[in-house]
Structure formats: C-alpha cells, structure tokens
Amino acid sequence: MRTIAIDAMGGENAPGAIVKAVLKAKGEMPDTKFLLFGDKEQLRNLIPADQINDQLGVVPTTEVIADEDEPVKAIRTKKDSSMVVAAHYVKEGKADALLSLGNTGALLSCGIFIIGRIKGIVRPGLMPTLPVKNSDDGFNMVDVGANAKSKPEYLLQWAEMASYYVEKIRGIENPRVMLLNNGAESDKGDDVHQKAYELLKNSKLNFLGNIEGNELMIGKADVVVTDGFTGNAALKTIEGTSSVLLHLLKDSLLDGGVMTKLGALMIKGSLASLKSKFDTAKYGGAVLLGVNAPVVKTHGRSDERPIYYTLKQVDKMIKENLVEDFKDEFATK
Amino acid sequence: MRTIAIDAMGGENAPGAIVKAVLKAKGEMPDTKFLLFGDKEQLRNLIPADQINDQLGVVPTTEVIADEDEPVKAIRTKKDSSMVVAAHYVKEGKADALLSLGNTGALLSCGIFIIGRIKGIVRPGLMPTLPVKNSDDGFNMVDVGANAKSKPEYLLQWAEMASYYVEKIRGIENPRVMLLNNGAESDKGDDVHQKAYELLKNSKLNFLGNIEGNELMIGKADVVVTDGFTGNAALKTIEGTSSVLLHLLKDSLLDGGVMTKLGALMIKGSLASLKSKFDTAKYGGAVLLGVNAPVVKTHGRSDERPIYYTLKQVDKMIKENLVEDFKDEFATK
Known part of the structure; x- marks a missing residue:
C-alpha cells in the first residue's frame, strides 16, 4: 500500500x-x-x-x-x-x-x-505546471525559487528530471525542453545561461534552444528550465499580471451601466470557460525535484x-x- | 531650438x-x-x-x-x-x-x-514605463535588458537616474524605489541583490525595500530596479501574459453562441476602457539611461x-x- x-x-x-x-x-x-x-x-x-x-x-x-x-x-x-x-x-x-x-x-x-x-x-529544484493557450497540457517550469543562486549543472539536472517527469507522469512523449533566456541566439544571457545552453545542447534531451518570457504561455515548450531567481520572478509575474488583468476586467464590467451589466450576465459562461483555462487545479501542485x-x-x-x-x-x-x-x-x- | x-x-x-x-x-x-x-x-x-x-x-x-x-x-x-x-x-x-x-x-x-x-x-540601463492598476501613473523599471550581467553598483546608478527621471519628467515627487527580488526580507536574493539592497538602503533615495514579481502592477513602487537579465524576463512575461489573456478573452467571446456575442457587443465599451488601461502609448518609449x-x-x-x-x-x-x-x-x- x-x-x-x-x-x-x-x-x-x-x-x-x-x-x-x-x-x-x-x-x-x-x-x-x-x-x-x-x-x-x-x-x-x-x-x-x-x-x-x-x-x-x-x-x-x-x-x-x-x-x-x-x-x-x-x-x-x-x-x-x-x-x-x-x-x-x-x-x-x-x-x-x-x-x-x-x-x-x-x-x-x-x-x-x-x-x-x-x-x-547537486541541488533540488521546485517545479510547478503552468497553463498555455490552445492546449490543456500546460508546461513545467523549474526552478521557480528553491535556489537564489544557480549554476549551469543544476539547470541540466533539473531539465533531466523535469523531462522524465513530463514523460512518465504527464504522458507526453519526448518533451520539448527550452531554456529561459534574454534572446533566441545560443550566445544570449550571462555566463550561467550560456554554459547551461551548451550543457543542454550536448545532453540527450530534446532541447529546442532558448525561450523568452513573452513566449512562456504560447505552448512552445513542455519543460522550461531557468535559474531559480529568474524563474521565481517569471512565475510571480505571470501570477501578478493574470490577477491584475482579471480584476480589472471584473471591475470594468461592474462599473459599467445597465447595458454593460446585462452584457456581462450574457457572457458569463464564456468568462467561466476563460477562467477554467487558467484553472491550474487539474495540474496538481509544485514538485520539489x-x-x-x-x-x-x-x-x-x-x-x-x-x-x-x-x-x-x-x-x-x-x-x-x-x-x-x-x-x-x-x-x- | x-x-x-x-x-x-x-x-x-x-x-x-x-x-x-x-x-x-x-x-x-x-x-x-x-x-x-x-x-x-x-x-x-x-x-x-x-x-x-x-x-x-x-x-x-x-x-x-x-x-x-x-x-x-x-x-x-x-x-x-x-x-x-x-x-x-x-x-x-x-x-x-x-x-x-x-x-x-x-x-x-x-x-x-x-x-x-x-x-x-558604469553601464547604461534601459527603462520603460509600465501600467499599474488603479492609477494612470504607471511605474518605471530599469534595466530591462541592456545588460545580461549586472553588478550592484549598476543597479544603484540606474535607481538614481530613474528616480530623477520620474521626479523631473513625470512629475512625481519623492519617487518610491523598490528592488525586484525573490522575497520581502533584506537578505533575499543572490549576492548581487543582497549587495544592491545595501547600496539602495544607504543611498539618498526613497528606498522602500524589495518587491516581488506578483506585486509589480499593483502600484507599490514608482521605480523598480532590477538586474538586466531578470528585468528582461519580467518585462517579457508581463507582455506575454497580457497578450495571451486578452486573446483568450477575445476568442472565448467569439466562440460563444448568439447570447455571448450579443453580450460581447454590450460590454464593448467597458472592454475598450480595460484596453486603454493597458494602453502604454501615453507613457512614451523606453529610455536608455x-x-x-x-x-x-x-x-x-x-x-x-x-x-x-x-x-x-x-x-x-x-x-x-x-x-x-x-x-x-x-x-x-
């Protein structure tokens, strides 16, 4: 048992x-x-x-x-x-x-x-599953804050564990692994990210290169590997931006006149489906890998x-x- | 002239x-x-x-x-x-x-x-003005990517220039300066951020401590100072998350039935006001300080x-x- x-x-x-x-x-x-x-x-x-x-x-x-x-x-x-x-x-x-x-x-x-x-x-990493648009699959990001300081070797191990997790637990074959960086080219980033890129490229992982913050939620990657400091900022920025936008949407509907309020009632179902898109409950919790x-x-x-x-x-x-x-x-x- | x-x-x-x-x-x-x-x-x-x-x-x-x-x-x-x-x-x-x-x-x-x-x-930094909820003022974030590697002294100079800019160009007195970090406490972050915290605390700036990614858009700070790598990820994550959410909202309204479409028409004005909230046009462009x-x-x-x-x-x-x-x-x- x-x-x-x-x-x-x-x-x-x-x-x-x-x-x-x-x-x-x-x-x-x-x-x-x-x-x-x-x-x-x-x-x-x-x-x-x-x-x-x-x-x-x-x-x-x-x-x-x-x-x-x-x-x-x-x-x-x-x-x-x-x-x-x-x-x-x-x-x-x-x-x-x-x-x-x-x-x-x-x-x-x-x-x-x-x-x-x-x-x-060498160092465990914290990995949540986050939503992407146009798919129920989501993506895994690691590390999102177990480590304030990260070395390239940590990132490689996190990517290896995350990739295995995605394949075995989430049932996605040959997961696409990408590195959160400040540009698409292989020489982007500081020393840690340049070295991590090399390690990932030379690994057995299905490494597709760098991904930038604006691409996280478009479904380009199954695993996004990042140093714990940047990953923490990116995760919290996703949470903060979503929360502010959804609140503003709610406020703008509540502050409107009768027409707006009636309209809001009529689109309620569609808004609920939008909310369920960002309902991360089904993904479970964040794993300490x-x-x-x-x-x-x-x-x-x-x-x-x-x-x-x-x-x-x-x-x-x-x-x-x-x-x-x-x-x-x-x-x- | x-x-x-x-x-x-x-x-x-x-x-x-x-x-x-x-x-x-x-x-x-x-x-x-x-x-x-x-x-x-x-x-x-x-x-x-x-x-x-x-x-x-x-x-x-x-x-x-x-x-x-x-x-x-x-x-x-x-x-x-x-x-x-x-x-x-x-x-x-x-x-x-x-x-x-x-x-x-x-x-x-x-x-x-x-x-x-x-x-x-020592190093110039790139600084956009970004929106916050409940205010038209927005906040300035620096550096968002002019530097892949940052030292604590760079962050202090960026904060000093940004604070002066906000006061003189945007007309906000005694701007509130905060440091993007992975927690509220003064000892948070890696060496760069711990040292930057000390420098900011001992400066003449109106430094209010650390801010986290989820708080960027709630209006706690007039200036957010960050290393260029994390700032780049945070900026792009804000852009990406907003874009995905607004597209999903649009799609969920267009995909709905007649009721939803009628409702969408009725709330059009309110949605436009939401969009204008995130219309950063009025802030101008990003400044290389x-x-x-x-x-x-x-x-x-x-x-x-x-x-x-x-x-x-x-x-x-x-x-x-x-x-x-x-x-x-x-x-x-």
Whole structure:
C-alpha cells in the first residue's frame, strides 16, 4: 500500500478543505493510505469516525508552521509541527510522499534537510505546471525559487528530471525542453545561461534552444528550465499580471451601466470557460525535484479541488517509482 | 531650438506612421525641429512639400538595420543606415536626442558606442514605463535588458537616474524605489541583490525595500530596479501574459453562441476602457539611461499615437536638461 503524509494544517483553508479532498480521494484510490498530520481535536471533528481505518489515519501534532515563519528556523524549533513530523515519517519510511499547502520555504527545507537530496543531485529544484493557450497540457517550469543562486549543472539536472517527469507522469512523449533566456541566439544571457545552453545542447534531451518570457504561455515548450531567481520572478509575474488583468476586467464590467451589466450576465459562461483555462487545479501542485521522496506543494489558497488533484498527482508519482528511477539514474553518473 | 533625430525606417509601420506622428507633433511643438533619417523617395512621397521647413528636415540614408540583424555588427557595417546616421548627428551635436522604433539591440549599441556613456556612469540601463492598476501613473523599471550581467553598483546608478527621471519628467515627487527580488526580507536574493539592497538602503533615495514579481502592477513602487537579465524576463512575461489573456478573452467571446456575442457587443465599451488601461502609448518609449543624450526606443509595432507621445516625452527630456543634470551629478562622484 502507498502512503501519503499530508500536512493538514498548512494553507488558508486548513484543515477543512484538506480533509474533504482526502475523503473524496480515498474512495477512488483504494490502494493508497492517507496520513493526516495536525491538531487532533480539529481533525476528529472533521472526519466521521467510521472513516478512520486502514486507509485513513491521523497523527496528532501540536504546532503549526506559519507562512511568516523563517523557514530554516521554523523546522528546527517547531519540532512537533504538522509539516516537520510528516517529513520525518517520510524520512523514516513510514510514508512514501509529503504534501503540504503551508510555508513554501519551510517545505523546501523539510525536503532538503529532513527527507534529503538524492545522491548525485547537486541541488533540488521546485517545479510547478503552468497553463498555455490552445492546449490543456500546460508546461513545467523549474526552478521557480528553491535556489537564489544557480549554476549551469543544476539547470541540466533539473531539465533531466523535469523531462522524465513530463514523460512518465504527464504522458507526453519526448518533451520539448527550452531554456529561459534574454534572446533566441545560443550566445544570449550571462555566463550561467550560456554554459547551461551548451550543457543542454550536448545532453540527450530534446532541447529546442532558448525561450523568452513573452513566449512562456504560447505552448512552445513542455519543460522550461531557468535559474531559480529568474524563474521565481517569471512565475510571480505571470501570477501578478493574470490577477491584475482579471480584476480589472471584473471591475470594468461592474462599473459599467445597465447595458454593460446585462452584457456581462450574457457572457458569463464564456468568462467561466476563460477562467477554467487558467484553472491550474487539474495540474496538481509544485514538485520539489531531486529529494528522496515526492514532496509537493499546493497553493496556500487552494480549496478542495486542487488538493484532490494534487493527491492524485502524488499517488501517481509514488506508483510510477519516479524517485527510485531518479536515484538509479543519478547515482550512476 | 531643440532638435530630435528620428530614425524614420525602423518598426513595422515605418515610415508612414512616423511621418504622421511628426506632422501632428510639429504643429504643437513650435520650438522643436524634427530631423527624419531615411529613404529620400519614400519620405518625399509622404511629406507634403510645403511642410519641409526650418522645423522639419529630411536626411537621406540608403540602408536600414533589420530586426534580425546582429546589433553590434549592424552598426559597424551599415554605416549609412537611418539609425546609425541619426546617432552620429546626435554625437556631433547636430541633434539633441535620438528616437527609433527599430532593432533594440542596435539602438542600445548606437547609444553606448556612438553617442557614448555619461562620464561616471558604469553601464547604461534601459527603462520603460509600465501600467499599474488603479492609477494612470504607471511605474518605471530599469534595466530591462541592456545588460545580461549586472553588478550592484549598476543597479544603484540606474535607481538614481530613474528616480530623477520620474521626479523631473513625470512629475512625481519623492519617487518610491523598490528592488525586484525573490522575497520581502533584506537578505533575499543572490549576492548581487543582497549587495544592491545595501547600496539602495544607504543611498539618498526613497528606498522602500524589495518587491516581488506578483506585486509589480499593483502600484507599490514608482521605480523598480532590477538586474538586466531578470528585468528582461519580467518585462517579457508581463507582455506575454497580457497578450495571451486578452486573446483568450477575445476568442472565448467569439466562440460563444448568439447570447455571448450579443453580450460581447454590450460590454464593448467597458472592454475598450480595460484596453486603454493597458494602453502604454501615453507613457512614451523606453529610455536608455546613462548616455550623453536622450535615446528612446518605441515599440516596433507602434502606430502614430505612441510615436506622437514619445516625441513629446523626448522633447521634454531635452527641454528639462535631464542628461546635463546626469552629467553634473555623476561626474562629481
């Protein structure tokens, strides 16, 4: 049986939305055990007594890591926090994967310092799946902020892991890999990006060259590899720009006269389909590639649906032995 | 009399849109002379003979730098191109500023290698003005790609020049300066950004700390300073995300049924106001800060309106002696 350790206390809608998602997933995933880490009272109130069985367990913890906590300090001092105890369960082999909606930095620290790096991987990288227009497939971008400083060799390993993930978990053959850079030509960028370009070109990956920020969402690449600093800025800029535009659209419709309001009602369905295009819930969470077990972060604002999809994503990663394959691949290098 | 040297051959709508904008601006700016550099025949056909006078001149050139030309090579080999001849006019004092819609890299090279760096400025930086929600003011971001590799001292100088520009040209007092980084805390980022944070904090600027990609368009800062590599990615990601979202919105309305199409008609006015919110034409072009004369790039797809606004922006930069002030300020440092 596969076991997912779930930090039930992280995120804005914890633990309610997390419990709901687990109860839904449980019925559909009979070979998977869900271990919820968190406040005993709260969890007991949310989970019907008859649901606690071989497939669903609660591990009581007394502390919670807050979003504003300093990550490394938090995992050192809050030893009985839901996130840290869950991470130790994975480290000790009592669970196969870790899922959290909490403090991203703390989760990265749990992955790197408690669960540990895969032998042969220099630096783990964080990889979300993001939407593209004209396709439901989306693309994976790595690293989006696990590393403030990146070396060319990191980028090559991230690209290799991401490409394998896209093929095995998302079912896309021979994924197209591109490098986020400041121009199309091979000599673009600083030393890190010029060297990374060479490494990628000489690898076995299906490397198609450089991609620029304005092309990220047009579906040119399945994997975009980037240094963690630029990737972080690009990811947050996508989030910020989408959010501002959708709010302005909403405001401009609400501020209009009767005609506009009536018109807005009539296009409601089309707007919903636009919104679902940018609904990244179905992609699951962001994966910390390069640690000894699947460690996945779902957005802190997530409600039941994205958490449910992330449970499916994590389950598939365990089932497909993704991390075991990484261990075999990188240990021999 | 102030003189603007205009590369009439750069951009998708050249030279027609450029001539139109100049003819419009000419009537409103009686103290300014417009020198158009480009193909004699084409320009003669576009400009009514009676318009050629003390205020409007044509300098015939025989070559054009294309968007796909390699910048440094292009300015060395295409010596009779509209852009290069215009740059030499500025260098030789026969014009006060340079405006182009052409190859950005070539224009940067013209600015840096022909017109030259201001004494005391280590590296010039490229600075567009970008929109924010809930305000018409926008913000300035520098550097967005003149430099692939940046040092902390460059960022400080860019912030100083941008802050002065915002105060003097855009009329915003005591501009709020922020550093694009991967988190709010002062120790965030790599060495370059940590050091830049210190330099900005200890400067006389109104420095408010770090800003993240998702906050760029919410109006927290008047000046966002960034290394040229990250700034390039952030700028292009804003452009790409806006473009994809607005296209998807359009498509979802066009693909809808009769109700949706009728609704779309009814909200047309509101959508136009949304679009005008993101109409950056009124801000003018991107300024190359740190060279011996105003050098301004307008988007290659610009039609008459943004070019007209850029002419006004350039004219103001000459009139306010912006570059002279920079020369005084940085020579003494």
